[in-house]
Amino acid sequence: MNTKIQSISDGIVKEIININNISILELDQEEIINLFKSYGILLFRGFLAETEIFKQFTNSLSTDFINYAGGAFSRRVINGDETLLSVNDFQSEIKLHGEMYYQQNIPLMLWFFCANPPLKDGETTVCDGRQFFNELSSSTKELFMKNNLKFTVRMSQEDWQKKYQTDDLKKLKEMCSKNNTCLTVNDDQSIILQYICPAIIPSRCGKFQVFINSLLPTKQLSSQILKFEDDSEIPDEVMSELNQIAEKITTKIAWQKGDILMIDNTRILHGRRAFADNQRDIYIRLCSPAFPF
Ligand SMILES: [Fe+2]
Structure with missing residues (x-):
């Protein structure tokens, strides 16, 4: 057993926790896919992932990465890669939504990566549609x-x-x-x-x-x-x-550095709480699953 799987409080999020100091790239992909299909949202914690590992891991499970042309907010491109974007345009609350549901072509899947957590507040919020x-x-x-x-x-x-x-x-x-x-x-x-x-x-x-x-x-x-x-x-x-x-059905995710969140954008809504410090650095990738879905 290299990982422990549990729910965040009584919420919908399944948390996959590293208990044996393995790399996230060693995880059994079939198990991840099955959990993703059942729950629509998975949080990978304790893998000490860095940006390049995040990219490799997400590349292995996803396809059709898109840039953000036509998107509602301004987003910063990370390391010159247009499919890796920072989400912090401003600091106020963003209510629950499906990503890019103001246009026909939505990404079916989203990945978030916590490059750096906020000092306080700024949780990502999620609920099941x-x-x-x-x-x-x-x-x-x-x-x-x-x-x-x-x-x-x-x-x-x-x-x-x-x-x-x-x-x-x-x-x-x-x-x-x-x-x-x-x-x-x-x-x-x-x-x-x-x-x-x-x-x-x-x-x-x-x-x-x-x-x-x-x-x-x-x-x-x-x-x-x-x-x-x-x-x-x-x-x-x-x-x-x-x-x-x-408000009633929201689950809050308080970020830890290196956390990776995998979201089914056809089912799970996300948003975020307001925050006040300039530490919060969360990246996003918009794509489709690289498996039958
Ligand atoms: Fe969003």
Whole structure:
């Protein structure tokens, strides 16, 4: 026995703890894959992993690493590798969400790596989107089953060129059509993007409904860009129901240096608590599983 497997408190996260000083690269991949398929989220702790090991380990289990073109936040590229990004754009809370659910092409899988933990606070938060769905009142379930979400974003020429990492309008059009996003270009080269998606999706296995989307942080950070498809507002009482459920079912992960977190982005929502110091350095990789999924 080189590892111990336990749950974090009574939460959903399975923790794989190194008890025999092995390298993370020695772990049985089939066991990892089976645990990942059952739980959707695994935390590897005590392996004293460094950035290069993190990259090797994630390369061995994942494929189709993507850069963050079109992403909502600004992210710092680590060691010149565009598929390795720092998540600390600002320090405030980010509510639970599925990664990049404001566009069609989402990464199916996420990896986080703790290069350095915060001195205090700044936990990563997670919850299971299946449980989130089950906790919804029947009227709210019905509301989101019947009404898609609509994101409408306006961007100046300077902003879209930066965000999409191109100044070529043709390339932007291609990216938008690949992402099923409706693009309007104004005379001054500013743009309007519109993306419509459901708030609830079927699970990969087809047996469950999953409440996973980027509704909560979008309403929190830029409320005006999100409405229902028919332009009606998401009612305040529904927002408070969602925020209450999120708080109730959240598991907090207090980072330790070298921790690695593996997340099924089709099922598990993540976010983070606010923090105040400048120590917190968490990296992310966006990709797909390199195994049948
Ligand atoms: Fe995120």
